[in-house]
Amino acid sequence: MRKFAKNAAEFQAALYALNTAITTKLKPEMTDWWIAYHIRNEYSDFFRAALPYMRTILEEKQIPQQDAKAIEIAMREINQKARGANASRTPKGLVSWFNKNLPKFQLLLAADQWPARNTTSDLIKVGNFSVHNTVGLSAEEFKFVSSIVEQASQLLSSKFASVLYGDVYVVGQLQDRNAAAWYEYKSDKVYIRLYDRSRALHDLLHELSHRYYRKFTDAHAQRAWQTYHMRLHARMPAMAVQLLRETDLKNETHLEFGDDVYIVKSQAESLLTLTKMKKSTGKTKEMIVDKSSFFTIVARYRATTALFTSQYASTNPEEHFCDSVADFVLNKLNQEQQEALTTIFNL
Ligand SMILES: [Zn+2]
Numbered sequence: 615m616r617k618f619a620k621n622a623a624e625f626q627a628a629l630y631a632l633n634t635a636i637t638t639k640l641k642p643e644m645t646d647w648w649i650a651y652h653i654r655n656e657y658s659d660f661f662r663a664a665l666p667y668m669r670t671i672l673e674e675k676q677i678p679q680q681d682a683k684a685i686e687i688a689m690r691e692i693n694q695k696a697r698g699a700n701a702s703r704t705p706k707g708l709v710s711w712f713n714k715n716l717p718k719f720q721l722l723l724a725a726d727q728w729p730a731r732n733t734t735s736d737l738i739k740v741g742n743f744s745v746h747n748t749v750g751l752s753a754e755e756f757k758f759v760s761s762i763v764e765q766a767s768q769l770l771s772s773k774f775a776s777v778l779y780g781d782v783y784v785v786g787q788l789q790d791r792n793a794a795a796w797y798e799y800k801s802d803k804v805y806i807r808l809y810d811r812s813r814a815l816h817d818l819l820h821e822l823s824h825r826y827y828r829k830f831t832d833a834h835a836q837r838a839w840q841t842y843h844m845r846l847h848a849r850m851p852a853m854a855v856q857l858l859r860e861t862d863l864k865n866e867t868h869l870e871f872g873d874d875v876y877i878v879k880s881q882a883e884s885l886l887t888l889t890k891m892k893k894s895t896g897k898t899k900e901m902i903v904d905k906s907s908f909f910t911i912v913a914r915y916r917a918t919t920a921l922f923t924s925q926y927a928s929t930n931p932e933e934h935f936c937d938s939v940a941d942f943v944l945n946k947l948n949q950e951q952q953e954a955l956t957t958i959f960n961l
Pocket residue numbers: 820821824933936
C-alpha cells in the first residue's frame with residue numbers, strides 16, 4: 615500500500631504541475647512546437663508519474679464498476695500519448711487533448727478512495743494461478759477467463775508445468791490496440807485483455823511461453839533456436855516465388871492477412887480494386903493496388919506463415935518460440951515445426 619500512496623502523490627503533483635504550466639506559460643499564438651518546448655519538463659514528468667501510477671491502480675485497487683469505462687479511456691489516452699512522448703515527437707494538439715481529458719485524469723486521483731483488491735470476488739484461484747479481475751468484468755466473463763486459464767493449465771501440464779503459477783491480470787483495452795496480452799518479465803506477471811474470445815486461449819499460452827523462454831530455457835537451446843529461426847528466414851523468398859508460381863491468385867476473391875481481409879472487387883490488366891476489412895472491428899477501406907506487387911506480398915505472407923506458424927512469429931526468435939509452443943500444445947504445428955521445437959528444447 616505504501617507504493618500506492620507514493621505513486622498517487624507523484625501523479626497528483628505531476629498533473630498539477632502540467633496543468634499549471636499550460637495555464638501560465640502558454641500564449642494563444644504559440645505553435646505546437648513552441649508549446650512542446652515551453653512545457654517539455656512538465657509534459658515528460660506527467661507520463662513518468664502516470665504510467666507507474668496506472669499500473670499500481672490495476673494491481674492494488676478495485677475499480678468501481680460505474681467508473682470503469684472512464685478510467686479505461688483515461689489510461690488508454692495516457693498510454694497512447696506516452697508512446698509519442700518517449701519518441702520525443704511534437705505532441706500535436708497537446709493542450710486540447712489535456713483539457714479534454716482532465717476530468718478523467720482527475721478521476722484517477724480518486725483511486726485512493728477505492729477499496730483495495732483483496733480476496734473478494736475479483737480474485738479467483740485456478741490451480742496455482744491467481745486470476746485478477748481489474749476491469750469490472752461480469753461474473754460470466756470472469757468465469758470465461760477462468761475456464762481459459764484452466765484449459766491452458768491442462769494443455770501445458772505435461773511439458774511446460776514449470777510456468778503454471780502466479781498472477782494473471784485481466785485488464786481493459788489499455789495498451790496498443792494490437793496487444794491482446796503481454797508478459798512483463800520484470801514482475802513475472804501476465805496481462806490479458808478479453809477482446810476476442812476466440813484468441814484468448816492462444817494468447818494466454820503465448821504469454822506463458824514467454825515465461826518459459828525467459829526462465830526455463832538455457833542459452834545453448836536459445837542459440838540453436840535462433841539459428842533455426844534465421845534458416846527459415848533464408849528459405850522464405852524462394853518459397854514465396856514457388857507459391858506464386860503454383861497458386862492461381864487471380865481467381866481468389868478473399869485474401870487474408872491475419873486480422874485483415876482483402877476482397878477483390880475488380881481486376882484490370884495490372885491493377886486490382888480491393889476492399890480491405892478488419893475482422894476485429896468490421897471497418898472497411900477501398901483501395902487500388904498494383905496487381906503483381908500485391909500478389910507478391912500475398913505469396914510472401916503465405917510463405918512466412920507456413921514456415922513460422924504465423925507472421926508475428928517471424929519477427930524474432932522469442933516470439934517465434936511462443937507462437938510455436940502455443941500451436942504445439944494445440945496440435946497445430948506441422949511435422950517439421952514440431953520436430954524442430956521438441957528437438958532443440960528437448961521436450
Ligand atoms: Zn509475445
